[in-house]
Amino acid sequence: MKKIVVDCFGGDRSPAAQVAGAVQASQAIDDVFLILSGDETQIKAELDKISSADLGRFEILHAPDVVSPGDKPTDAIRMKKDSSLMKAVSLLRDDDTVAGMVSCGSSGAVVASGTLRIGRLRGVQRPAFCPILPTMTGGVVGVCDSGANVSCTAEYLQQFAVMGSLYLKNVYGIESPRVALLNVGVEAEKGDDLHKEAYALLSETEDLNFCGNMESRDFLSGQFDLVVSDGFSGNVLIKSTEGTALELLKKIKKDIYSRFVYKMGALLMKKMFMEEKSFMDYQKYGGSVLLGTKKIIIKGHGSSKDLAVAKCIEQAVRMEKSCLNEQTEEWICRLPSAKC
């Protein structure tokens, strides 16, 4: 039985979405036991609403406090020990039978507590987020880092490439992930010093399938499996991709309602439009894994609904079955810059 702890607070739809998502995951996966962290009364009330929930598959870890987006991450760790996040993190650290954690709370606090309380894998300089998005050719593409590290060195970027490649290989079955460096142009000499140096390091990284620079306009094209970036521009990339797709679909919907004949046409295409909407729905793709920590940590979108939470839990279970951490330590320690 895999044990996963779910931080039930800190998201926009907490705790309802977290509890309902946990129930969904428990019904989809046979061998998972879920520990729900947060205010006991509220979590119980949410569980009681779902008649199909098998209560033998859950345990509540009472935590009266909540880390809010405004809390400074390091303060949250020191001052909010009784929060749903920090209680979950402590359990993850101290209990060998708990394999992973899912949280939709503050990214900063998840990164800080993951790094400082759970600890990094051997040789890893900085854990990094790696969300997965759908490409236009039916595959997926990962971005590492998407926001855990707003300031980076070229060596961090090299490690992101290694961690992300192994993640896509082990968890998504992509044998030799095609890795690109996010840059302002495709030529090797493009970008600032950080990106020029990272290009050189990636080029000489053994066993890495490095394909050169990528401009952000090619992100969804299906040409690459992993995009390596500093956390700042990676964050700009995924949020603008998500924002543009959502805004455009919203606009199309609005325009459809502007004329009767469009409404008629849209009626014939209803199934297609629902598929387009579902295609760009981040809820289906789970959360951002924090790669490089000793235990599995998954950060869901702040506005995650039930489905997204369930997918994050499924993702944690899938990761637990892989040998990602061992392989990551082994490859990172082979890098010339490694301190292992």
Add this chain to the structure above:
Amino acid sequence: MKKIVVDCFGGDRSPAAQVAGAVQASQAIDDVFLILSGDETQIKAELDKISSADLGRFEILHAPDVVSPGDKPTDAIRMKKDSSLMKAVSLLRDDDTVAGMVSCGSSGAVVASGTLRIGRLRGVQRPAFCPILPTMTGGVVGVCDSGANVSCTAEYLQQFAVMGSLYLKNVYGIESPRVALLNVGVEAEKGDDLHKEAYALLSETEDLNFCGNMESRDFLSGQFDLVVSDGFSGNVLIKSTEGTALELLKKIKKDIYSRFVYKMGALLMKKMFMEEKSFMDYQKYGGSVLLGTKKIIIKGHGSSKDLAVAKCIEQAVRMEKSCLNEQTEEWICRLPSAKC
């Protein structure tokens, strides 16, 4: 009569699109005279193809050489004096009657020659690109810088805010442009040191309508008129916005052809789909103005067609009629950090 010099080479569709675009612009604007820079024989051949062209409105500036995307910008300036770009830049610098230049060639060479040959306005530390995109609410939004400066200081970002605000006010008629700083979160303390420092500087800039940080997902929402960013993340922002919109429309088109009933529906919505496509078509919105140089320089998209080139020329004429440069020098020199 406004004189504008058009670099007819260096774009993907050169010189056909540049010459045809120049003819279009000459027909749309009464008082413009266009100087076409590049290989005389080829430009003449293109002009001859267009029977409606009024040859009295054009002059050819013969330039046998071309700056290619692979040329290092500073090398292009020193070694390619006979290129269509450098001949155009020299004319712009030396001839007081020439008001501006349009080029669809190498961005790096345009920035370098604009900065080094044309020169910066008084007090301006770094010229910056400011493309304009459509928002979902029917307005426009500018991004400054979108790639001229991949490494920035907070003072540069403050100047980009000033230059961009005056551009949107003078050329797009937005009285008090709402300015946002591109960042990884909306809270003031988000981002790396550069962005924290820029946030503080922007907050204390007199007469600037600074509205705080913006996450890239809100770029097209219509909440802001100008997004201030370092050139690296600004470049990621506009190219991913453009790429996502184009890829999504391409996917919808492909899906329509997958089933007969969708094709029927799409037939009823043909006009709407054409409007959506046109809405996201960068060709309509002209090029990226290089703000902060002594004369008007407009960089068109490398893949510009006729329409985009014509719009760039119209943009140059519109700018020439404004008092942008005087106002920019005046405001920049009022900044506490100014060296005027």
